[in-house]
Amino acid sequence: MTASRPAEARPAFQIEFIDPVEGLAEVRVEGALTFADGGALWDRLRSKLPMAAKAGVRFDLSGLESIDGGAMALLVQAKWDLETSGTYCEFTGSTGAVAKLLALYDGDARAAPRTPRLHVGVLGHVGDSTLAAVRGTQVFLAFVGSMVLASGGVLRRPRTGNWRGLVPLVTRTGADAVPIVGLILFLIGFVMGFQSAVQLKEFGASIYVADLVALSMTRELGPLMTAIIVCGRSGAAFAAELGAMRVSEEIDALRTMGIGPLRFLVFPRVLALFLVLPVLTLLGDFVGILGGLLVGVVSLQLTITGYLNETLRALDLWDISQGLLKASVFGLAIGLISCSQGLAATGGAEGVGRRTTSSVVISLFALIVIDAAFTLGFYELGL
Amino acid sequence: MNAPLITVKDLTMGWGDLILLEDVSFEIQRGEIFAILGASGCGKSTLLRYLTGLDEPMAGSIRIEGVGAPTLEVGRPAFGVMFQSGALFGSMTVGENLALPLNEWARLPPAAVSAIVRAKLRLVGLQDSEHQQPSELSGGMKKRAAIARAMTLEPDLIFLDEPSSGLDPVSAVELDELILTLNADLGLTVVLVTHELPSIFKIATRCVLLDRPTRSILAWGDPRLLRDESDLSEVHHFFNRTSPEHTGPGRERKDV
Secondary structure (H helix, E strand, O other): OOOOOOOOOOOOEEEEEEEEEOOEEEEEEEEEEOHHHHHHHHHHHHHHHHHHOOOOEEEEOOOEEEEOHHHHHHHHHHHHHHHHOOOOEEEEOOOHHHHHHHHHOOOOOOOOOOOOOOOOOHHHHHHHHHHHHHHHHHHHHHHHHHHHHHHHHHHHOHHHOOHHHHHHHHHHHOHHHHHHHHHHHHHHHHHHHHHHHHHHHHOOOOOHHHHHHHHHHHHHHHHHHHHHHHHHHHHHHHHHHHHHHHHOOHHHHHHHOOOOHHHHHHHHHHHHHHHHHHHHHHHHHHHHHHHHHHHHHHHOOOOHHHHHHHHHHHOOHHHHHHHHHHHHHHHHHHHHHHHHHHHOOOOOHHHHHHHHHHHHHHHHHHHHHHHHHHHHHHHHOOO | OOOOOEEEEEEEEEEOOEEEEEEEEEEEOOOOEEEEEEOOOOOHHHHHHHHOOOOOOOEEEEEEOOOEOOOOOOOOOOEEEEOOOOOOOOOOOHHHHHHHHHHHHOOOOHHHHHHHHHHHHHHOOOHHHOOOOHHHOOHHHHHHHHHHHHOOOOOOEEEEEOOOOOOOHHHHHHHHHHHHHHHHHHOOEEEEEOOOHHHHHHHOOEEEEEEOOOOEEEEEEOHHHHHHHOOOHHHHHHHOOOOOOOOOOOOOOOOO
16 A cells, blocks of 8 residues: 555745845745755745846745755755855854754855766767777687686696586586477477478478478577577576676685686586587477477378488488587587676676676677678588 | 784785875784774775785785785685675585585595584584575674685684674674684684774784875774874874764854
């Protein structure tokens, strides 16, 4: 239940502007003034005071029964604004609690100089963003370099690796992602089968739905869609987790125990994604083909055996393995980007949120670029 | 006098264009409880980060006897650190938090690690919390668990960042007593950053008072002597909890 605000309640204060006497205009404030009346008070001061500004202003507070801090802050600011524009200004007649509050809010002091906010123009913003992007790239490359050294160290002396941490990470990033990867890739195979069936039926080439679904799932959509799902699930989780550890000093604590965060935290995460993504992709390829099969059997009246035979005829081992190769590289990219973003978090919860968002955005961008590079590379190599 | 355990020489502290303190030099003797004091924002925690090797100073040097410049890159750490929030790993139990450095640096069978962990927890009065998650502990318990974790590798030197801040008076006193016990019974050298005056007077053998306006050390020595005998008004204000601007419970209104 919420308390309703009385509609159009009359403010419990009065404000009266009296024309200049002996060179000073007088502003008489009476009644009880609270910050809830601040809007009305501010509007009236703003509209009437500039006219009195030439003469100088005396605020007579003798009729003020009570005032709260917010309203006092507005009165003091009005006085300071007048003083800044060169007008003499003073408070008089305050007593008791009003006088105490006036002193507390520096009503008897001169206007405090305000540090002007530095104005940055459009070009400035473009320059800042460019510098930030360059710096970000430098930091990321340094991170990858350190990561290569840390991984080399672990491979040389396997005992120093955090192998115990690897199994739960593989479970979290792999096994736990099976339902969502399965469902989404099945639906993608189904939708693709359906869309292509409509066209291919026209030419009496319905059986080629199997070829289309199988090739596009294994070569392109299987690895890419699985990577996008893993990026949203595990990449974001890694960035948030490491970011929270960073801002709560856990990363520093780890370092003071002589345990390198790259070796202990990042290496198992990147390795987990490197291992898990090809497996999830293989699963995605399989259920995607099943989605196409459902369309073939239900909508095109193909037999299960006929559809599967056509699929096997269309696919060769390279189609599947190039998808898995891509998936491994996607795994490395997601792991490195999300961990580097997480470790760069600063400034508390807001910083963690910002880095988590960046990790997903940068990873998605990187996935598309890597995918395009692979496609172009395989095409040029005639694979 | 013996060679100091930690020698800080001509240290310049800050980052970017901001300089917090310049030419800071002091020494910490073995077996001391040494307090780093100063107002908020004067660079106490930054100094602690330099002393523990988490950051590098802008200029000047820090030497720890037998270690050289503090670094976190090579080998088993020579000192333990307790962070202000405790910084226990939230994904592990309290026991696993303590076992982590042991598993990293000592080739011990799991039963031996477990025995050491339980002993360290008993030392700080947390014997019943081995299987709890850090999120289930109170603020004081977290800090004690963090002290226990900092002590698992048997260091001679331990750094504590605001050990009693945010604790109720009873927990704060208990923590002070724990620090005194560790110092007296184990010969541990303790370097701590703190704001708590009762705690400083009770446990610190010596202190250094940092000052932001002058970017330097304002005073150093026995905190009780500084409180009673210092001629400097800033030192007097700090140790007697008075403010140069506040002369009474409320500010007197200045005459207009």
